[in-house]
Amino acid sequence: MTFKVAVIGCTHAGTAAVKNIAAQYPDAKITVYERNDNISFLSCGIALHVGGVIGDAQGLFYSSPEELARLGVVTRMRHEVLEVDVQAKTLRARNLESGEEFGDTYDKLVVTTGSWPVIPRMEGIGLENIQLCKNYGHAREIIARAADAKRITVIGAGYIGIELVEAFRDLGKDVTLIDNMDRVMAKYLDPEFTALADNELRERGVQLALGRTVEGFRGTDGKVREVVTTDGTFETDMVVLCIGFRPGTDLLKGQVDMLPGGAILVDDYMRTSHPDVLAAGDSCAVRYNPTGEAAYIPLATNAVRMGTLVGLNLLKPAVRYQGTQGTSAIKLFDWNIASTGLTEAAAAGMNVEAVVIHENNRPEFMPTYDDVMLKLVFEAEGGRLVGAQVMSKADMTPAVNTLSVCIQNRMTVQELAFVDFFFQPHYNKPWNLLNTAGLAAMQRLNETEKAVTEPERMEPGAERADARTPDKYGVA
Ligand SMILES: Cc1cc2nc3c(=O)[nH]c(=O)nc-3n(C[C@H](O)[C@H](O)[C@H](O)COP(=O)(O)OP(=O)(O)OC[C@H]3O[C@@H](n4cnc5c(N)ncnc54)[C@H](O)[C@@H]3O)c2cc1C
Secondary structure (H helix, E strand, O other), X not given: OOOEEEEXXXXXXXXXXXXXXXXXXXXXXXXXXXXXXXXXXXXXXXXXXXXXXXOOHHHHEOOOHHHHHHOOOEEEEOEEEEEEEOOXXXXXEEEOOOOOEEEEEOOEEEEOOOEEEOOOOOEOOOOEOEEOOOOHHHHHHHHHHHOOOOEEEEEOOOHHHHHHHHHHHHOXXXXXXXXXXXXXXXXXXXXXXXXXXXXXXXHOOXXXXXXXXXXXXXXXXXXXXXXXXXXEEEEOOEEEEXXXXXXOOHHHOOOXXXXXXXXXXXXXXXXXXXXXXXXXXXXXXXXXXXXXXXXXXXXXXXXXXXXXXXHHHOOOOOOOOOOEOOOEEEEEOOEEEEEEEOOOOOOXXXXXXXXXXXXXXXXXXXXXXXXXXXXXXXXXXXXXXXXXXXXXXXXXXXXXXXXXXXXXXXXXXHHHHOOOOOOOOOOOOOOOHHHHHHHHHHHHHHHHHHHHHOHHHOOOOOOOOOOOOOOOOOOX
């Protein structure tokens, strides 16, 4: 069956959509519009490239217009789509090299326009050496400008800011990290974890300037020299803005349903409110399983899944989207950190309980073992898991992927406590870490229940006991 598909944007969601559409519908006439000069760039490699861990940036691309051409796809590079009319099924595009503008028509439109960094409107924002960090061009700019910068300021202590801070320290730069929250990575981790991360950053020589808001920049000779905050001014030679992302969806404004911030709402089959427009990736809201609500969580993991689903569901609903927990991980110097779902802080408005357990990753009879800190957040009524965090010098991040599956499948801590996991002394203890955490959470629920059903037996002002630290074999 011949029909025309127009795809706007070709990084992760776009590339996944295009390849799957081409595979499902070999006769479809697919045209990709991409305003950049490359496709499929893995931004997750920027900090590694900046820090010199990845020497050749070519490994950060996994597709190309040539590969898409072999699939029969026409890729219009350096072409920006200027307008879309979803009723008329037309678009208007500009060739950014020649300036030529032209129109096109489609039967199905795929919107994979992604996101763009938030750029605050403030004094001095236009000064030289204030950099964004999103695409390959930005990566090259950061590397070039950092070469001559002794003092570098990163604004925003989320995962991207933290990764850059580590890269700049590895290069021997004087690094200042500014954030308006009073701890780093506050969106992903609770204070037990961020306290360790804050310490590590300070010990590694990073100047942490937390709990203050950037008000503007001052410069000399057109170049940034100072960052002005609500609590002090910081001298600098270069700034990288890492304060978040906004969906790039102005083209569709007023034509399909969106969240107030502009994230396109799609159903479980990636269909927007217009039947012939599908969307995926950072341009969209996602179903956030811990709350069941639509949320804006821009991640490459969501983008590739959603893009693939666009291909599978293009003409008729076939494969359902399962939502997300916003599962993510970061390596901070020697620490391995991962989180999924809600932190206790983010779940403040819900009736939740939480436990933190400390456990060694292997039996103490083994020559080496490491401490692991794991936190579960779960509903106080019924024990449904809604979030988890892990941090250790050992790589325990896969445990968070397992917990992500549990949250997605609405499992309770009671079920987690008795899931069948293997035991092998090289890798874990007879009671797997996750079983142990589930047991500790059950104990917490029992205590809470007792406190509610037998209030007369509680001493006034008595505090609940914290989760018992498991014994040396991890049996709580
Ligand atoms: C530094 C950094 C590190 C990251 N690390 C991770 C990580 O470790 N793990 C993870 O899961 N996620 C990570 N992410 C997030 C991840 O990169 C994004 O979620 C992902 O890029 C989203 O893919 P996308 O295709 O939806 O959108 P985008 O990557 O934003 O791509 C959108 C594309 O659309 C094009 N476009 C937009 N508008 C138009 C138009 N009008 N006409 C033509 N073309 C247009 C753009 O040029 C772009 O190529 C990181 C992001 C950054 C910036």
